[in-house]
Amino acid sequence: MSNRVLTVENLTVHRDLYPAVQDVSFSLEAGMDAAIVGPNGAGKSTLVQAILGILPRQAGEVFVLGEPLGRSGQLPGQVRQQIAYLPQNFLFDRRIPITVEELVGLGWEPLGLRWPWTDSRQRFLAIQQALARVDGAYLRSYPISALSGGELKRVLLAYCLVRPRRLLILDEALAGLDIRSESEFYQLLCQLKREQGWAILQISHDLDMVRRHCDRVLCLNRTLRCQGVPEVALAPDSLAAAYGTEFVRYRHRH
Numbered sequence: 001m002s003n004r005v006l007t008v009e010n011l012t013v014h015r016d017l018y019p020a021v022q023d024v025s026f027s028l029e030a031g032m033d034a035a036i037v038g039p040n041g042a043g044k045s046t047l048v049q050a051i052l053g054i055l056p057r058q059a060g061e062v063f064v065l066g067e068p069l070g071r072s073g074q075l076p077g078q079v080r081q082q083i084a085y086l087p088q089n090f091l092f093d094r095r096i097p098i099t100v101e102e103l104v105g106l107g108w109e110p111l112g113l114r115w116p117w118t119d120s121r122q123r124f125l126a127i128q129q130a131l132a133r134v135d136g137a138y139l140r141s142y143p144i145s146a147l148s149g150g151e152l153k154r155v156l157l158a159y160c161l162v163r164p165r166r167l168l169i170l171d172e173a174l175a176g177l178d179i180r181s182e183s184e185f186y187q188l189l190c191q192l193k194r195e196q197g198w199a200i201l202q203i204s205h206d207l208d209m210v211r212r213h214c215d216r217v218l219c220l221n222r223t224l225r226c227q228g229v230p231e232v233a234l235a236p237d238s239l240a241a242a243y244g245t246e247f248v249r250y251r252h253r254h
């Protein structure tokens, strides 16, 4: 079985009438944690949304687990189920009366029609295990309105891992976490990557975190300015290509 989880070939995506992402190519293997970095407006979210099939593309191809992403974002159900996505702002009204268990259970529901009472034991166990995995077993019957920001992020990760996945996409998902919660979250991601062979694609502005935790970096500024291991892709020359020379001088002064 191939280890290739994601392939992006010559992808171009327009916002309004201009290319926000142009001619981008890269691939991700199982067990790889890749960061997309670049200045504001560089096209990072646009790229991720096109890979998820949320935004249409003007040119290029995307393959997830070897299956081509359709022009309108279609993928076979069994492939789509293996992708988990944590957006930048998981926007919902936290006052809605839903418990942690119910929220995590939404991630478990298989696609397609089924009788509501089938697999209920499996579902219950999967939710329990996912919550235990993020040290959140005690949160099971909490209403989501009662969670702190860090607890909510852990619960959302449980939502992602409640069924087996191959690709996890994070869009600045850790923004707002304190240093300790962020570090714990990364340790957990690292374990999941090793144990379950997840490929992780994450957008981040935290270059120090990327240097510490990621094994591949994509420097984007509309086009891919460079890609490689952090030592290469985060070297001053590569950063200057993505962010401009002023940014690199600023980072060196601090």
Ligand SMILES: Nc1ncnc2c1ncn2[C@@H]1O[C@H](COP(=O)(O)OP(=O)(O)OP(=O)(O)O)[C@@H](O)[C@H]1O
Residues within 6 Å of the ligand: 015, 016, 020, 038, 039, 040, 041, 042, 043, 044, 045, 046, 047
């Ligand atoms: N809904 C939209 N409609 C039209 N243009 C948009 C929309 N969202 C973003 N854009 C434009 O697309 C370009 C890329 O934006 P995008 O959000 O992908 O960048 P980003 O790298 O994720 O930025 P940031 O780091 O600020 O989150 C920008 O020029 C932005 O103004």
